[in-house]
Structure formats: structure tokens, C-alpha cells
Amino acid sequence: MQESGLxxxxxxxxxxxxxxxxxxxxxxxxxxxxxxKEEKRFAALFHRYCYEQMQDMVTGHDLMQVECxxxxxxxxxxxxxxxxxxxxxxxxxxxxxxxxxxxxDSVSITLVFxxxxxxxxxxARVEGRLADIGEAQPADRRPRHAPTFDI
Numbered sequence: 001m002q003e004s005g006l007x008x009x010x011x012x013x014x015x016x017x018x019x020x021x022x023x024x025x026x027x028x029x030x031x032x033x034x035x036x037k038e039e040k041r042f043a044a045l046f047h048r049y050c051y052e053q054m055q056d057m058v059t060g061h062d063l064m065q066v067e068c069x070x071x072x073x074x075x076x077x078x079x080x081x082x083x084x085x086x087x088x089x090x091x092x093x094x095x096x097x098x099x100x101x102x103x104x105d106s107v108s109i110t111l112v113f114x115x116x117x118x119x120x121x122x123x124a125r126v127e128g129r130l131a132d133i134g135e136a137q138p139a140d141r142r143p144r145h146a147p148t149f150d151i
Contacts (some may be wrong), residue, residue: 005131006130006132009130010126013099023046025114030091031090041075042071046068048066048067065136070128070130071130072109074124075123078122082117083117083118083119092117107125108122109122
């Protein structure tokens with residue numbers, strides 16, 4: 001069982017790379033994504049794999065998962081494309097997070113999903129948080145890209 005959840009903060013591209021690694025292959029329910037325009041906030045819920053708790057890296061039999069909230073603040077716009085039909089049961093699987101400074105005063109952060117879907121978040125700067133919610137539970141499925149698990 002997980003005693004304390006993961007809590008991370010992002011303020012630059014290096015931090016976003018950590019977010020991307022932590023959320024690799026995490027499933028996002030399409031119904032749990034929102035852009036609160038007046039609050040300038042983007043938020044999404046993920047079911048992430050707890051690779052940091054795994055003891056058996058070869059088989060992944062002890063793999064756990066936990067709900068995890070991703071939040072970006074100071075967001076001016078959020079848009080999605082090609083998300084329809086990604087994943088089953090209204091779920092999309094995250095592949096990576098990339099960022100691009102569009103001007104000196106803005107950045108675009110893109111969530112890239114398996115199958116080609118994207119969510120683009122435009123913000124004044126990188127200001128993100130990633131936090132586990134609740135306790136980890138045994139994973140109900142294996143991640144899509146876990147080559148050592150297929151031995």
C-alpha cells in the first residue's frame with residue numbers, strides 16, 4: 001500500500017519531462033478533462049502506473065496504479081484534436097508531454113496520446129502540478145509500452 005502520494009511541481013521543460021515520464025501510458029478518462037477559462041486552469045485526471053513502487057521489473061506482476069491529477073495554471077487556451085475514438089471505454093492513453101515556447105511570454109504544452117490525439121494547452125509560463133489522489137491499487141491491466149513485461 002502507498003503511504004504517501006506523489007506530489008510534483010513543474011516550472012520549466014525539465015520538470016515537464018519528469019511529468020511525462022511519471023505519466024507514461026497513464027489512462028485518462030475523457031470525461032475527466034476540463035479547461036476552466038475564467039480561472040485560467042486546465043485539469044485532467046489520470047490513472048497512472050506506479051513504476052516507482054514496482055519490485056519485479058521483468059514480469060510487472062506487482063504493478064500498482066493510482067489516480068493522479070494534472071493541473072496547469074495561468075492557461076489562456078486549451079484545445080483538443082483527434083481524441084475521438086482513442087482508447088476503449090472513453091479512455092485515452094498518454095504517450096508523452098512536450099512543450100514549445102511560442103513567444104517570450106507564452107508556452108504551448110501538448111499532451112500526446114497513443115493513436116495520434118493531442119491536447120494543446122497555451123499558457124503564460126510553465127506552472128504545473130501533478131499529485132496522486134488516494135492510495136495505489138493493483139493495476140487492472142498492463143501498460144501498452146512495457147517491453148520487459150512481455151518476456
